[in-house]
Amino acid sequence: MMKRNITYLLKHNKMALAAAVAIIIYILAALLAPVISPYDPNAVDLDQVKQSPGRKHLFGTDEKGRDILSRVIYGARISLSIGLLATALALSIGIVVGLAGGYFGGKIDAVLQMVTDITLAFPSLLLAIGIMVVLSPGFFTVLITLSLVGWASLARLVRGEVLTLKEREYVEAGRVGGSSHIKILFRHILPNCVPIILIAASLKIGAFILAEAALSFLDLGVRPPTATWGFMISAGREYLKTAPWIAIFPGLTLALAVVSFNLLGDAARDYLDPKLKV
């Protein structure tokens, strides 16, 4: 059922199709990075410092003579894996909190909602900065920090959906029939939350990719010399006048990735639930 919907959506929305193709290319590039990148992303070549884009180096080279195209391709690995994994983690927290709060109500809901509200009260980048400085920067801390910051909006969304779903007849029927709470939640309520979760997830991936880049830009992300788009842009700042390509290409790649995820999320929303405002 879901699969047919997605093919329908892609057939009738050219922007969504383009976005989906772009995302597949990004994922392939990330997976095949060692095969397709022309150079070693970390190979310093001091004879080739700040070469402008040309036949030899399609995107040019950076201040240490490293090939920017190769670094951008490898950077996709970090950005995409953090985007996808952080979304998965944030979704798991958000779904559990949203389901529990919305379904059981009462004191559980009150406590969970308060935690949600407090998390949402921090501007997300600031809270991420605050957590990142006390943890030591690295792949897993970025992942955990982003999920800790990002779950709350998902929890609120799921809770709202559960509140309306639990009044439906089939939930009542399940309860009368003696189904356990767990069974009602996971058999009857959760499957009906799937559309809204899918939409939110695709928008969240883009947001997490942006947040990862911002943290790397602030030097609070995955440690160099590992190539990340955010850190590449930050390194390119110093050479903006003499070698603008160092900052331009990672930024373009990053923007295109986020645009693609956002377009896909928008299209999914328009198709699945036009009234929804995520």
Added chain:
Amino acid sequence: MIQYVVRRLLVAIPTLLGITLITFILIKSIPGDPTYAMVGERTSPEVIERNRRKLGLDQPPALQYWIFLKNISFLRVPTIKRCRLGGYTIPYISLFKRPYLGRSYFTGQPIIRMILEKLPNTVRLALGAMMIALLSGLALGILSAAYPGSIWDRLSSFLAISGISIPVFWTGLILILIFSYYLQWFPPSGMGGGALIFLVLPAITLGSRSAAYLARITRAGMLEVSSENYITTARAKGLSRSRVMGRHVFRNALIPIITLAGLDFGSYLSGAVLTETIFSWDGVGRMAMNAILQRDYPVIIGCVMLGAIIFIAANIVVDISYAFIDPRIRYSSR
């Protein structure tokens, strides 16, 4: 009305407490001795010992949190103080005190004073950004709602999705590249002693995301209101299209617009970390960035807490302003 405002303020108290609790936990998790984190490393042993007692670090955690709360609060237990006025000593009841957030590792200055010094610059940048966001976002949104499906509509939705997706720090660099280095219209960085021309690029950078969201939400809101019966009535009774758009549609689409603008304004402190860094704008954001680079933990965490408090304040202001814009909210709360 007053009841509504008071209730809204009371609701914020648990959230504020939660923010201070998270801040407290962050401070407690700072690597190294927390006393250094609060008073700075270059202080003498006696000062450290005094602060250790003042911060209650020899006490159990719950009590430490209470002491932390007392330190950062600007209210105090009412005490009778005396001030000397021309030879007379006049007693008065003191209700307020200066909040204490700790001192910077590096300069040894109280963090509150550091923040207050830089805050006006950030506010200036935020005001400029909000003006640009409102002007361009509303114009684009209204234009595309007035002619849905037109080339304007498509252009505006393209700009909106780009504005939401492109990282601000990259937008800033590209603006510098084009408008400062190639065209040489605007200075690339600094504040120029307050000259307005220095504000243009940073304000566009900081405001671009809000502009994009505002354009989207204005369009969506206006299209939604357009299908209401009272709009058909207004058109049917012979009002001109522009009058209906301005008087009836726009005014009724205003609530989500104000919500978004208010909340975005409240979040500019965190957006400013990136923008101010790129443009060397001497505000709280750049101070936070420098603190990050120097691992000046108390300053960073002070900025995080302040950012959250400003964000909450913006929330409250937005909620209260609803009551002014929309009479339905005002009356239902009576």
